[in-house]
Amino acid sequence: MKRARLIYNPTSGREEIKRNLPDILDILESYGIETSCHQTKGNGDATIAAKEAVERGFDIVIAAGGDGTLYEVINGIVGMEHRPQMGIIPAGTTNDFARALRIPRDFKNAAKIIGTQHSKVIDIGRYNDKYFINIAGGGRLTELTYEVPSKLKTVLGQLAYYLRGIEKLPFLKPINITLETEEKIFSEEAMLFLIANSNSVGGFKKLAPNGNFSDGLFDVIILKKTNLPDFIRIAKLALKGEHINEPNVIYFQTNKLKVYPNNSDKVLVNLDGELGGSLPGQFEVLKHHIEVLVPPNIK
Numbered sequence: 139m140k141r142a143r144l145i146y147n148p149t150s151g152r153e154e155i156k157r158n159l160p161d162i163l164d165i166l167e168s169y170g171i172e173t174s175c176h177q178t179k180g181n182g183d184a185t186i187a188a189k190e191a192v193e194r195g196f197d198i199v200i201a202a203g204g205d206g207t208l209y210e211v212i213n214g215i216v217g218m219e220h221r222p223q224m225g226i227i228p229a230g231t232t233n234d235f236a237r238a239l240r241i242p243r244d245f246k247n248a249a250k251i252i253g254t255q256h257s258k259v260i261d262i263g264r265y266n267d268k269y270f271i272n273i274a275g276g277g278r279l280t281e282l283t284y285e286v287p288s289k290l291k292t293v294l295g296q297l298a299y300y301l302r303g304i305e306k307l308p309f310l311k312p313i314n315i316t317l318e319t320e321e322k323i324f325s326e327e328a329m330l331f332l333i334a335n336s337n338s339v340g341g342f343k344k345l346a347p348n349g350n351f352s353d354g355l356f357d358v359i360i361l362k363k364t365n366l367p368d369f370i371r372i373a374k375l376a377l378k379g380e381h382i383n384e385p386n387v388i389y390f391q392t393n394k395l396k397v398y399p400n401n402s403d404k405v406l407v408n409l410d411g412e413l414g415g416s417l418p419g420q421f422e423v424l425k426h427h428i429e430v431l432v433p434p435n436i437k
């Protein structure tokens with residue numbers, strides 16, 4: 139039998155994970171996976187729990203929650219010498235990463251996928267001393283994710299982010315930054331920059347059209363300073379993946395880059411929807427770093 143540690147956030151999404159736990163544990167057991175659980179108590183707890191699970195020699199660590207929980211679990215596993223397999227049960231509001239890996243939202247089907255033991259080795263992004271799995275970014279719009287109260291998120295789901303975004307759009311100021319790789323330098327007044335490890339971000343399924351978790355590369359997108367009508371037009375194009383040829387959009391791939399502000403303004407860095415520090419800093423891909431349990435049709 140394999141041993142798994144299931145770390146779940148009782149407050150994720152619509153707060154449905156807890157009452158589904160007995161079914162999830164039954165399914166895992168039927169595949170020969172003996173599972174114990176840890177309920178997270180608050181911010182950062184999933185990182186501590188994941189680290190403990192690694193030290194206690196579990197074969198699989200399962201993150202049950204949203205992207206925030208996944209982010210915390212990843213930060214507990216990455217950097218450890220022996221890294222267990224990782225399972226995901228999507229229970230959050232957006233679940234970008236789970237969606238990109240086609241892990242179903244249905245808890246029971248997600249548990250079956252863990253049981254099936256088909257895995258994919260994926261890249262992890264590092265920003266200074268922190269790690270992310272899906273996306274990093276900066277710019278005033280990305281800072282809104284810290285402001286949506288959890289109550290509003292529970293009731294309205296993803297719509298809560300959009301509502302807050304639309305409300306703030308007319309007041310968004312650009313940031314003045316430099317992004318530097320070994321080959322190129324971009325110094326721009328930008329609305330935002332995004333550094334993606336996958337292609338599906340915040341409901342934008344084709345935001346990084348060439349995004350791939352295992353290619354050892356980030357997809358970098360910079361949206362230059364724009365006026366409000368252009369901003370809305372480009373956001374609409376981005377929903378269809380048609381934004382990268384826009385003159386106001388810079389798009390390239392790299393495995394390493396430095397990003398720093400050109401003035402004294404503080405620019406916060408968002409890692410998988412969580413606050414991950416501020417600029418300046420260095421982003422780097424850790425190629426093929428974690429083995430994630432995914433549906434059999436994912437290569």
Ligand SMILES: Nc1ncnc2c1ncn2[C@@H]1O[C@H](COP(=O)(O)OP(=O)(O)OP(=O)(O)O)[C@@H](O)[C@H]1O
Pocket residue numbers: 147148149150151152178179180181182183202203204205206207208210229230231232233234291411412
């Ligand atoms: N017991 C708890 N009470 C309150 N907050 C918690 C608790 N356990 C974890 N958290 C915090 O809840 C935050 C959000 O969790 P998570 O991302 O799983 O759900 P979500 O916000 O609904 O989903 P998504 O990130 O996909 O939109 C995390 O930052 C985590 O630290």
